Amino acid sequence: MDKKTSLKNVKKYPINGTKYTIAISSAKGGVGKSTFATNFALALKSLNCNVGILDADIYGPSLPKMMCLNEKPKAENGKNLIPIEQYGIQCMSIGFLVDEETPMIWRGPMVTSAIKTFAQKVLWKDLDFIIVDMPPGTGDTQLTFSQDIKLDGVIIVSTPQEVALLDVKRGIKMFDKLNVPILGLVDNMSFFESADGEKHKIFGEDGVEKVANDFKKKFLGKIPISIDLRISADEGKPLVEKDLNHKISKNFIEIAKKIKVSFP
Numbered sequence: 044m045d046k047k048t049s050l051k052n053v054k055k056y057p058i059n060g061t062k063y064t065i066a067i068s069s070a071k072g073g074v075g076k077s078t079f080a081t082n083f084a085l086a087l088k089s090l091n092c093n094v095g096i097l098d099a100d101i102y103g104p105s106l107p108k109m110m111c112l113n114e115k116p117k118a119e120n121g122k123n124l125i126p127i128e129q130y131g132i133q134c135m136s137i138g139f140l141v142d143e144e145t146p147m148i149w150r151g152p153m154v155t156s157a158i159k160t161f162a163q164k165v166l167w168k169d170l171d172f173i174i175v176d177m178p179p180g181t182g183d184t185q186l187t188f189s190q191d192i193k194l195d196g197v198i199i200v201s202t203p204q205e206v207a208l209l210d211v212k213r214g215i216k217m218f219d220k221l222n223v224p225i226l227g228l229v230d231n232m233s234f235f236e237s238a239d240g241e242k243h244k245i246f247g248e249d250g251v252e253k254v255a256n257d258f259k260k261k262f263l264g265k266i267p268i269s270i271d272l273r274i275s276a277d278e279g280k281p282l283v284e285k286d287l288n289h290k291i292s293k294n295f296i297e298i299a300k301k302i303k304v305s306f307p
Contacts (some may be wrong), residue, residue: 057193060167061095062154063306066197067225068177068218069211074202075231077105077168078276079266080176080279081291084132085283086299092171095126095133097161100178101154104138111279115139124165130284159209162192172306185217195306196226198263203230203250211251215258226302228254233234235268242267263298267291 058064067080069173077100084094098106107113110129116139126133137157165172175194178184197218201211211228216224230251234242245268255262266272269291275282283292 045158048238058097058162058165060165060175061170061173063172063195064175064193065172065198065252065302066099066175066177066194066223068214069198069200069207073249074200074207075266076200077109078272078281079198079200079229079231080174081106081109081276081281081285082295083299084172084174085130085281086292086295087172087303088131089283089296092301092303093169094131095135095170095173097165097173097175098134098136099158099161099175099184101137101157101184102186103261104136106134106136106176107138107278108279109281110134110246111140112136119166119271122164124161126167128167130281133167133170137161153238154184161193161274186221190221195224196224196228196284196302198226198302199260200231201251201254203233203244203248207246208250208254211254212258214255215254215260225260226305227263228252229263229298230265232268233265249253260290261301263301264294266294286288 067076067083069076077098080096084096087094093240096106097112098104112127112129113136113296114127116127116135119125126135127139128134174279199211199214201207215225229253230249232246234244236242252262269282271286271289272282272291277284282289283295286292287296
């Protein structure tokens with residue numbers, strides 16, 4: 044049996060207590076995956092879905108800050124962790140277990156072990172969707188999820204400039220090679236709209252949509268640069284939770300609708 048065939052036939056296990064697992068990924072750091080993941084999760088919740096977020100970025104967890112959580116999860120029978128609920132979303136992150144400024148100086152096998160623990164030893168409860176906020180790159184975390192855990196799809200988030208898109212193309216090829224369905228691409232920080240209504244294409248124009256078309260993937264939409272979005276993330280109350288009627292919140296909801304209809 045060759046390597047490609049073995050990847051297709053390998054036994055993958057769903058995350059207990061969940062129906063569907065969706066990863067938010069980009070091979071490039073600093074493109075807003077965590078901001079997208081939290082707001083996307085809340086957008087799905089607004090569509091009457093039960094949702095959880097798993098922060099899979101071991102080295103740079105953002106979930107505690109973005110969801111305003113500073114407590115440690117409780118354990119059941121000293122074995123399984125109980126997710127912390129905030130804004131109606133079940134949450135888990137390595138950031139709940141360590142000090143905010145403690146660096147995670149771990150080798151690859153330790154990262155893999157932590158990811159498997161979060162997938163197998165967390166008591167997620169009756170979730171329609173679990174959103175996995177992936178770290179940058181194409182390393183141990185991505186391989187663990189793609190090869191050992193049943194991923195129902197991945198959304199790739201990127202800014203539109205060429206330096207980010209080079210890594211995005213690598214990410215697309217990785218997920219295709221690992222037989223993980225790519226649900227679509229999102230153009231984040233797509234433009235800045237000034238007070239006079241003019242749209243400033245700070246990072247370039249339509250780069251993500253072009254890559255989606257070149258690779259025959261679905262283009263899910265654009266999220267502009269927004270001071271409100273940044274402030275809400277820093278405050279620990281995502282914009283979709285803070286103001287469901289904000290025009291950018293509506294962008295997240297439209298993307299969530301496109302994803303929800305793909306799953307029964």
